Amino acid sequence: MNRRLYPGRDYRRAQSIDELRELARRRLPNFSFEYVEGGSDDEFTLARNRAIFQSITLQPRTLRNVGTRDLRRDVFGKPSALPFMVGPTGFNGLLTAGGDLRLAEAAARAGIPFVLSNASTSSIEEIAAIDGIRAWMQIYLYRTRDHVAKLVERVRRLELEAIVVTVDSAIFGNREWDRRNYVRPLQLDLRNKLDVALHPEWVWDVLVPNGVPRFANLGDLLPPGKDSVKGAASALAAELDPSLNWDDIAWLRDIWKGKLIVKGMIHPADAEIALGYGVDGVVLSNHGGRQLDGSVSAMETLAEVARLARGRMSVFLDGGFRRGSDIVKALLLGADAVLLGRAALYGLAAGKGPGASHAIEILRSEVDRTLGLLGCSSLDELSPELIHAPAWRAAAQAVAGHAPHGAGEAGSNLDGRRMPIDAFS
Ligand SMILES: Cc1cc2nc3c(=O)[nH]c(=O)nc-3n(C[C@H](O)[C@H](O)[C@H](O)COP(=O)(O)O)c2cc1C
Incomplete structure (x- = not known):
């Protein structure tokens, strides 16, 4: 049955991530919502990331006393309150003012790790200063390696736990919807300009206080005055390096002694190779269906990777997680933890910081309920x-x-x- 979603504007009344998505759709201008929502080409992979969960049917146990349930999960030997974390997403400042900060604060309140995107509009220094934060930094290996080395040095100085290097974007996916919204790179077409004008609340929140959001971590990479989300696009595109290969991972491993996680592989053979380069973890991912259309979902190679990685490196994944039961299915197949992408962004866009917390709380309660309904008192009992x-x-x-x-x-x-x-x- 196609149920009617909550039609109002109060994020606190959203019962599910889908309802937060609807609120986000109403609050954001079209170009910004499509940026969050879209996939590449025909969006087959985007759809598959969701559909795959339906094929994993469960058979619960009963009468097992599930009066208390423990959702904690150790990540790199340290407890995380929940078996999921907030993954890296760029341009969060386009959803609400200080988007990265609000998301990171929500993660800290929930006691889970937060991964700051390389394309963030808040600096790692601001994020690291948040009380109780467990922050990881996501980077791209740009052509200007000097910039990357300096960024790594900043991460080291701030004593962050981990660097997440994203390796699936050296060639940019084909996002037609994104190009369609502009007449020139980053120049919105008339229809979208009018649409922005129809969202005054967003304009007051995002544009009025500080203008178009700025990249906060890429200063030395961009020409002077070109650090706005609008101005930086071509400079950043020129920095993408399609010659990226395992030697680059070896270079990074050499200059970064903290936890190193490679994000954006999906083939078990690549995970096997990663082990040989001394990485501490992988994030199996197809970039939320925004890169290679036709790719399998990370759920489909998870078990094989978890098997070969067991005891040797951590296995995380993302893509399409919108329900607590999705997260539990990944844990059943051997994941150490799941990264949220759009699920957290819908909350952020729907209700700013408190909305992001609401998204995390929805998923927490769903994981908790799923665990209990399966007859388990803790994540370790998932079998x-x-x-x-x-x-x-x-x-x-x-x-x-x-x-x-x-x-x-x-x-x-x-x-x-x-x-x-x-x-x-
Ligand atoms: C709006 C948006 C921005 C993203 N920006 C980044 C990024 O800057 N770096 C990165 O490694 N991945 C980025 N991703 C990919 C996410 O980290 C993650 O792989 C993906 O969103 C997971 O799929 P899901 O959104 O369906 O959960 C982005 C995804 C979205 C939707």
Whole structure:
């Protein structure tokens, strides 16, 4: 049944991430909402990131006393209050003033890590100063390596725990909706200009106080006066380096001794290689369906990667997580934790900082409820037997080191090379 979503404007009345999305859609000008929402090409991967969760059916246990439930998860040996964190997203200042700060504060309040995007409109220094923050910095390996080295030095000085290097964007995905909204690069067309005028609340929040938001961490990379989100696009595009390869990861590993996480791979063979370069973790990701259209969802290679990584590096993933049950399914398949992308942004756009907290709270309560309904008191009790779909269960069993569920056919999913693609129908 197609249910009617909450039609009002009070983010506190949103019952789900989908309802926050609707509020965000109403509050943001079209160009800004499409920027958050869109995928590449025909958006097949964007859709697959959501659809995949439907194929992972669950079979709960009952009568197990789930009177108390513990949602904590250790990430790099330190407790996180929840098994998910806020992932890196650029241009957050276009959703609300100080968008990165508001998101980071929400993450700190919830006791979960926050990953600051390289394309953020707040500086790492501002983020690091937030009380109780556990911040990680996401970087791109731009052509100007000197800039990258200086950024790494800033991260070191601030004693941040981790650097997340995104490797799926050396060539930019084809985002047609984005180009369609402009007559020239970053010059909105008339329709979108009029649409901005129809969103005075957003204009007062975002544009009036400080003008077009500025990139806060890229100062020395951009020509003087070109650090506004509007002015920097061409300079940044020229910095993308399609010759990126594993030597660059070795270089980064050499200059950064803290936790190093590679984000934006999805092939198990790449995860295997990453192990050889001494990285501490990977984020399996197709960039929210914004890069290669046709890519599988990270959920589909998760179990295989978790199996090969077990005890050697952490495995995170993102893409399409909108319900607590989605997060629990990833944990069942061996994820250490999940990164939120749009789910957190919908909350931020719908209700600023408190809206971001509301999004996190919705997902917290959904993870908690799912855990209880499955008959588990803690995340450690999640086990492959709770998955009903046979191919997915076999994949989860392989991660957990259980014997294959029967030989032959099921075994073919367990040889470390094939994934339960057949489970997706
Ligand atoms: C608006 C937006 C901006 C993003 N900016 C970045 C970024 O600056 N760096 C990065 O590594 N990933 C970026 N991503 C990708 C996200 O980190 C994440 O991989 C993706 O959003 C996950 O999919 P989901 O939004 O469906 O949860 C961005 C995604 C969105 C939607």
